[in-house]
Amino acid sequence: MSLYEKIKENIYGKLEEAVIKARADGTLRFNEIPAFVLEEPRERQYGDLASNLAMVLTKQAKRSPRDIADIIISNLDKEGTWITSCEIAGPGFINFRLDPLWLTEVIPEVVNQAEKYGAVKIGQGEKVQVEFVSANPTGLLHMGNARGAALGDSLAALLAMAGYEVSREFYINDAGNQIYNFALSLEARYLQQLGQDVPFPEAGYHGEDLIETVKKIIEQNGDKYVSMEGELRRELLVRYALKEKIAAIKETLDDFGVSYDVWFSEQSLHDSGYVQETIKELENKGYIYEKEGALWLKSTLFGDEKDEVIVRKNGVPTYFAADIAYHRNKFARGFSKVINIWGADHHGHVARMKGAVQALGYNPDSLQIVLMQLVKLIQDGEIVRMSKRSGQYITLEELISEVGKDAARFFFILRDPDSTVEFDLDLAKSESADNPVYYVQYAHARLCSIIRQALELGYDPTGVPGKEQLQLLASQEERDLLKKMADFPGEIILAAKLAEPHRIARYVLDFAALFHTFYNSQRVLVDDPALRTARLALISSTRQVFANALGILGVTAPERM
RNA sequence: GCGCUCGUAGCUCAGGGGAUAGAGUGACGGUUUCCGAGGCCGGUGGUCGCAGGUUCGAAUCCUGCCGGGCGCACCA
Structure with a gap:
């Protein structure tokens, strides 16, 4: 406990003793001490610390707060508290002044603890996981990911400072429909680069970076995939591209000062049968039913607005199914607290994810989801319009080279995640x-x-x-x-x-x-x-x-x- | 339509049920021979979106309304 905490705790205890003493000799009547605060008043003129104890006792004691305050003060033992004076003020606050000499004791404390100063033990070594960014490995990191990266990484550092055992994790969405579309896009680009006139898939990834990837593949492996059967070709292409994309994401995050303890593959949950196993468990608990050829989770039992499909008509599990398996896995790994950082566009998923955690038999409160609002970029006093479709958006890489990692991180962390931020590029760059x-x-x-x-x-x-x-x-x-x-x-x-x-x-x-x-x-x-x-x-x-x-x-x- | 979320100074934002709601910035006035001028000091600036409610006390909690953002797929 820090010096200041100790001082406050000590005085808090003395206040409790004072009212108990007053009750013992009959000057004050109450059953139990209600919750009260001892805190720094906003105005310096009210002293160093103030308590509302007298005010919260009014109901039980049936006396005016100022009378009660008077009784408290006369029963207060100031020995060893640094208190030099107490006074009653306003509606019944008790204001304390402390001997300012206590302050100088902080210096030896900082010097002795050095880089450990500020480290506290409230976490008690509890295992906490922070999952953040978890961007699709099909493209580059954008401003939303940047905010998530800054926020998640410093939250993890903060929790570590508070005594938790923290693990940073990135969930790689390397399975499902989007990867299928990614593969189709790669295939099309690959064949196009080799001179074939093939159409580009409707739901494909239009980014220029894909063409670059394909060019590299051709450089290394030539046209050997052309003659292959489509499914195999796509698999080989996507495997190469994913590796490259994930490496690029890793590198960018590294430049941003973020490094992870675990990179967790969604595909691995499918490959190992963990998704199926999880669905079976939910089935055994009676939370699954079949309707219109699909399997549904009774998520409405746990506060969701509607039941969710978990296995499609075609037999393929949904993203949600994998996500449930993933969270089951997190708890199975011994994390007693799991924090996810999500963009606000996913807020509709909070209830169902918590519901799923509950369905698995865990306390839904052990999953905490931090939502963060969007980032508006400002340049030359105007909002920079960003859209993926037009290919006009600023990547994290560009942001780092524009304003630097420090400014970018600081700007993101400065704001409450739950407020949309205006990120002024010119201000972040300015050296003033x-x-x-x-x-x-x-x-x-x-x-x-x-x-x-x-x-x-x-x-x-x-x-x-x-x-x-x-x-x-x-x-x-x-x-x-x-x-x-x-x-x-x-x-x-x-x-x-x-x-x-x-x-x-x-x-x-x-x-x-x-x-x-x-x-x-x-x-x-x-x-x-x-x-x-x-x-x-x-x-x-x-x-x-x-x-x-x-x-x-x-x-x-x-x-x- | 339903749900989540936000609404605080001209602007960007803080604010753990407490006393006269704060900071930065802009604008205004003053100051600066000095360990880093990449300054410093000062006053100005507010129906805390609106209306009720709970409370000794509400920017803060509850309800309704208004306004912005987002979500409401066998996408992720």
């Missing part, structure tokens, strides 16, 4: 403080610059100063910075609990603002050795927290810019 990613990276570079100068002047920026020296960090700017640093572990806990990495991006922005404010008001490399030592420790710690937070976001913390 208007650009949030530069603003935070610049802070880190500036910190490194000060540390470099300190070293050149022969000062040691790594030491942990003693209490007397740390007490010199008493300005408002220093305290604000220390406070934010002390908040970091708590931010990790909250963000991890809510599965919201954008909170960390917000945190980094706020932290950068506080650092720049400090920097502009006070010098670090001053003549007074005690103050200088204390401030060097402050900025070393600040740098460390930046590095740790940016690490979760997958954004580099540069030493120079």
Whole structure:
């Protein structure tokens, strides 16, 4: 538990003790302590911490909140709490002021824990899987995939920081109709390249990249597939193309700073009989029935709007069947929590997927689906129209070479997934403080610059100063910075609990603002050795927290810019 | 039509049932010989889509309506 958590927890406990004590001597009546909060008030004038305990007790105690607050305060044991004063304010809040010296204790904590500072244990080693991107291997990654990649990867990093054992997984949709169409398209392109006048399939993949793939095949294997029987030809072509496409996706994600623990093939579920086995299990449980020649899952039993087809009339299992098998497999592998990141265009599938998990006998809440809205690209102040049909869309590769991985990742993570974002390409590219990613990276570079100068002047920026020296960090700017640093572990806990990495991006922005404010008001490399030592420790710690937070976001913390 | 989701400052967005709803940006005014000017400080800017309800207290929870996005295949 972090320093700040401990302080809050301690005071929270003392508040509970205070009301129990008051009840014991008859000054306060209540049955049980209702849920109450102890939190930082928005306004600094209300002190460091505030509690609504008196207000939530009004109903049971049948007294005015201010009276109750008065009783609580007179029964409060402030020993060892850092509390210097309590006052009743507004409708009945109890506001506490803390001895600001507690803040300086955060510095030794950061220095000692270094890159582990912020790591918390709420996950307790629980196995969590995050599945994200899982783009069709028939083409290139687009902006939606980019958002999913940034979000999924930092969510995974966040959960790891919170003490979960995290596995990142990419589900390869290498089976089904789309692959069949992919094969037909490849076949057509292949024959066309070799001079045959064959029509292009209606539902085919029109991307230029397909022609490139086919050219490579011809380069390596010539026209040997022409004379083959169609099915075999398509299989060989598709096998080659899939390998190439998946390798390309892997490489692009790698450039984006994303790497997976597992690449899971949908086809493997069919090949191993796992899909059939899963259908059988559902059948045994009585959740399957036949209608119009197809097999249906009674998904309405579990909150779906309508039952779903699981095996088509032609005997081929649907995508949904494979997906159920896949999720069964996830839980069979021992993940107690499974998180999927999906585009909002799939939100209609959430209920049925959760229903399927329940039908399999697992708690549907152990599957969490994070939906993310679409990305609108803005260039020159206008929306860039994107459509796959016209072939006019920006790929992740292009995005990385345009604005860089750091800016792209930061922009995506900054927003709540559930809001449509406007991605301003010009802003993301700009190298100014208007650009949030530069603003935070610049802070880190500036910190490194000060540390470099300190070293050149022969000062040691790594030491942990003693209490007397740390007490010199008493300005408002220093305290604000220390406070934010002390908040970091708590931010990790909250963000991890809510599965919201954008909170960390917000945190980094706020932290950068506080650092720049400090920097502009006070010098670090001053003549007074005690103050200088204390401030060097402050900025070393600040740098460390930046590095740790940016690490979760997958954004580099540069030493120079 | 049914379902999901979003609606907060001119713009882009934060906001864990709490006190006077915040940040960035734009526009305006001021300031800057200084560890990185790739600045800094300041005031301005709001019927939190609308109407009810729950609550001591609602941007937040519930219901209805309006508006945007998305979904409603034996596609994935």
